[in-house]
Amino acid sequence: EPVTVFAAASLKTALDDVAGNYDGKVILSYAGSSMLARQVQQGAPADVVFLANTDWMDVLESDGLIATDTRVDLLGNRLVLAGPVGAAPVEIGPQLDLAAMLGDGRLAMALVEAVPAGIYGKAALDSLGLWGAVEHSVAQVDNVRAALALVSLGQVPLGVVYATDALADSHVDALGVFPDSSHPPIRYPVAAVAGREQAATAFLDFLTGPDARTIFASHGFAVLGD
Amino acid sequence: MLQVAVRHRLGDFTLDAAFDAPQGLTVLFGRSGSGKTSVINAVAGLVRPDAGLVRVGERVLGDTAQGIWLPPNRRGLGYIFQEGRLFPHLSVRQNLLYGRWFSRSALRLAPVVEMLGLGALLNRRPGALSGGEKQRVAIGRALLADPSLILADEPLAALDEARKAEILPYFERLRDEARCPILYVSHSAAEVARLATTVVVLQDGRVVRQGTASEVLSDPAVTPAGIRAVGAVLEARVAAHHEDGLTELDANGLRLFLPRVRQDVGAPLRVRIAAQEVILSRNRPEGLSALNILPGTVDSIREGDGPGAIVSLDTAGGRVLARITRRSAEALGLAPGVSCFAVVKTVAIAREDVGGA
């Protein structure tokens, strides 16, 4: 009996890897976190939801759509400043002259009001006092992966993306890591859908188990959930 | 038999035509733009006029007063359009057979194809036909729908004389076998004289004259088709067929010779004698090649604009018109009451001017 997992698209590489090591059948449906949450709200045939966004998991939880006791913030991530391969690393802090680094180029980010990576990024720049200087130079795209692509293609000199993304793209280096304290913690919550606990348990157990942890870590994620 | 009354506005043009025609073929006659096609479209039900009544025999096809206006497909029509309107996506054969899908009885294709000379074209598409070929297919398509009312809008206009001569008898037969009433638009006096049971003359959307072919075509005041159309129509009977290819007619005792016609001895016949082809003589002429010499009395002489005059002659066979010069009329001393002879060539009564009555 296969287990159906609705997972944030940014997890694809890692989760495909994990599922490949699971000896049951896993059906993985990737989409944006908001979309997945709405679909669960509308009765999607999911056993497990795995989002990149705690807000939407909170919504599902308050709607009683997930089995609360199965919810775990499984993964964590870090925000990095991405630049072209070989660019000089920088220390990210209030002293950073981001505007000068950009020149008349732009800073690629996910949508700063809507998409988690963008929301975290704006919060981090804000708390470091950098936002005002770059606010008008930001190029927002609909997901963090597209922001990475802009950097990767040289369309922009810099972007704010997840550490996992920067790691996976050979044209891009992480020039610096945003201090964890500069933004709310980046969490990837996972839970069984209410009423589907039975189908979900085995896979949830595997996800939180040591094999999965190793795989996630190898993709650059911080594995939490202890 | 065919009762039509239509009132309809088209821009500046107002159609207000009413006529009542007996069984047979009714010709709509009139100048370009006089409203002939408009009348036919109303009869066909393609136009719903502001007010109108169309009746064929007992069948009411439309009566706006009663709120009845049958759609074209329920009128049992065979409409030969002025502009062909063949189906471009169908072959000639499929065009011809189109109406058969919807008619009860199945007319045979072969005779119509034969008459219209379409045999070699059956598998072509209309796009690969000449103008006259298209027109012939359009005629065939309408006839093969087995209509109970034929509407023909200048069906022969695009055809050469030889082809016309082949098709005309077919319309005659349709008319005579009382297969169905026919409403026919034509500009050709010869066609009218030969085919028409009734002629309705339209002018500016109104009926200005109506009558039998003989009446209307004998009226020099009408002559809508130009001076050449004036002529008289005599009613006659076939008296004998001669060996040398001539047929002898008896028009109320008057002998007339003309080229062999297909009607049997005793059959009634109408002969149109064009006014311009009649020569008058005060004395019975001798030694002429013309075989028909009709004695009569001058009834009236009407002088026109030009150098000509129309002399109306009463003969035993009926009225005969002659169009001669005023100079001749004076030279011969013609005046009402004067007796004289009308000389008509045998062959001047051409085949297309002869029709079963």
Added chain:
Amino acid sequence: MLQVAVRHRLGDFTLDAAFDAPQGLTVLFGRSGSGKTSVINAVAGLVRPDAGLVRVGERVLGDTAQGIWLPPNRRGLGYIFQEGRLFPHLSVRQNLLYGRWFSRSALRLAPVVEMLGLGALLNRRPGALSGGEKQRVAIGRALLADPSLILADEPLAALDEARKAEILPYFERLRDEARCPILYVSHSAAEVARLATTVVVLQDGRVVRQGTASEVLSDPAVTPAGIRAVGAVLEARVAAHHEDGLTELDANGLRLFLPRVRQDVGAPLRVRIAAQEVILSRNRPEGLSALNILPGTVDSIREGDGPGAIVSLDTAGGRVLARITRRSAEALGLAPGVSCFAVVKTVAIAREDVGGA
């Protein structure tokens, strides 16, 4: 002047026509489907034939051997199509003026509109015209393009006799004023006789006969338009205009009377005398309404299928044909060499059979 040679295949039909016509109006004559429109389309450059040469005077419009085939717009045409082809999105006025946008000189609209009776229609769209009205607009459009070659494919077929009578002189004038050569398709013998400088007879895509109108129409073997088309054409000169509306002609010493023509005294003229309208007499007839009595000698008698015979008569004015019955021919004892008189009514030479030479 106009040299045409075209070889082209269209499905089963092979066009292989060549002719060479002098200045003036050349009529293409032939049955439906004989290839008339195909020839015109090649001359117009709408079709590029497999092999072809088209030359007007010194201008080579196309010569496939040299790889030349001018596009239609560079041929200086005025093409009156068999099926109208008006621009539906333009008003009548805009249709008429269309060609003016591209021609150097500006012809005046008014006279053409007047001749064609289009005054009231100028602001209409073609969709709101009757069949004949469309055809008239098409004629006007071609004429107003100020063409150096007119192609007219049955331009008058959809028109009533009265309208034809108004338009024919216009073509005559175009022809006579040597404005431009005209290639003209017609099924009407009267039109041909009146207009044609040269007649080219097509049959199954081939030229089977070519000659002047008099030659071709006098040839009973051609008669492509049916028996009624047989006739002779006499060359004459205007001798006098009489007060009673008659014009006297002199055909090489022979006097002919006909209704007043517009040509001046001394002008050359062609008169078609239809064979079927001629009566023969052994003696000079007296007291007839017919004013034209032409003495002559029988040249030949050709008997046809029917009861008729064509008698060819040599007169001082030229050859005259008479179509009479065999019975009459025998009764009159006609034979080659016999002298007799041809009787022709004045009005039988109707206006449409008379044209400037």
Added chain:
Amino acid sequence: MEWLSPAEWEAVRLSLRVSFWATLVALPFGLFVAYALARWRFPGKQVVNGLVHLPLILPPVVTGYLLLLVFSPRAPVGGFLQSLGVTFAFHWTGAALAAGIMGFPLMVRAMRLSIEAVDPMLEQAAATLGASRIWVFATVTLPMVLPGVLAGSILAFAKAMGEFGATITFVSNIPGQTQTLPSAIYAFLQVPGGEASALRLVLVAVAVAMLALLLSEWVSRRVAARVGGA
């Protein structure tokens, strides 16, 4: 070499199935609506016209979301349909529905243009020969608008092959069930390094759609040759 993984093959198959059915089922509706818009006058005509164009105007995600709101098993319409055994949400039929709706405006426009170009005189001629309205449509109008019907269908098919936003929103991206080619491509593009895999799928999608396009052009030319000239 295994060019496509089984799951990817499945996505190709599914996309074909979805596009085929979306086009086929939309066709009669599209034809009817196109005919009505081209030839009839009725109150609310502009409303219908607007509704038809709506999927074009709305961002696809919105269309998908609206579909989800209407057809989810929790919604009245979806619930009713489910009680009849018809499921759209999270089912390949839903993907077909979404694709059909997204392609509908394209289909209707093409057909409508063709219908408007048919000379009513020919339809009149058919009527005088005894053909009722429906027969006139079947024997004259329809054959003459075939090029438009084909053009509309191929547009709808191509659109269905490429539709993504509405589909993924409405039926999610479940491999083997609702994962069409575009959803699979999307998933690859969401992760760094997925471009090569995405490219393979893009090529497959293009190849399939081009085949369909060539086929439609060929059929269209044949039809045009038959109708050629009037």
Added chain:
Amino acid sequence: MEWLSPAEWEAVRLSLRVSFWATLVALPFGLFVAYALARWRFPGKQVVNGLVHLPLILPPVVTGYLLLLVFSPRAPVGGFLQSLGVTFAFHWTGAALAAGIMGFPLMVRAMRLSIEAVDPMLEQAAATLGASRIWVFATVTLPMVLPGVLAGSILAFAKAMGEFGATITFVSNIPGQTQTLPSAIYAFLQVPGGEASALRLVLVAVAVAMLALLLSEWVSRRVAARVGGA
């Protein structure tokens, strides 16, 4: 009540501007390509036809990504254009380019159908009257295909109003520069509770597009009335 925030007004204005220019600039190209596909025979015709349909077949994100590859300043084309002072990246012109390309297949199909429906006999008639090819096109073909041109334009305009995936991928979402209505709508849909705001913008988008649609219908009817009957 402030129904739309200034930023939202800006998005509305921008969407209109982008859609307008996308449609207007695509029009002559669309007409040319449609004419070529309808009337000419040339080698590679099916390739051109395929290319035109490509934006329909590809998921919009892919199209956006390809645009990025071609027009980024690093790419030869993008670099060359930039040296001419033409910028697409992060600029509203880029949004218009993306929208125009996405609407191109719809535009071309509509125009092509109309062109194919023009009777070549009328074009021949114009040629015999002295009109060169280009004049024939301008005075006969073009006026007769106006309904198709209009239909194609309105489709492209509507598509441009709704285009999102290719646009955001190619030119991002820069408020006042490239934030069109669909990106704004998308953003609202990403956050819990954003539906109401999204709905407002959806209504604005629908209203604008419907106005354009009604206008095009009205013009089209007038044109048809002028051409009415042959």
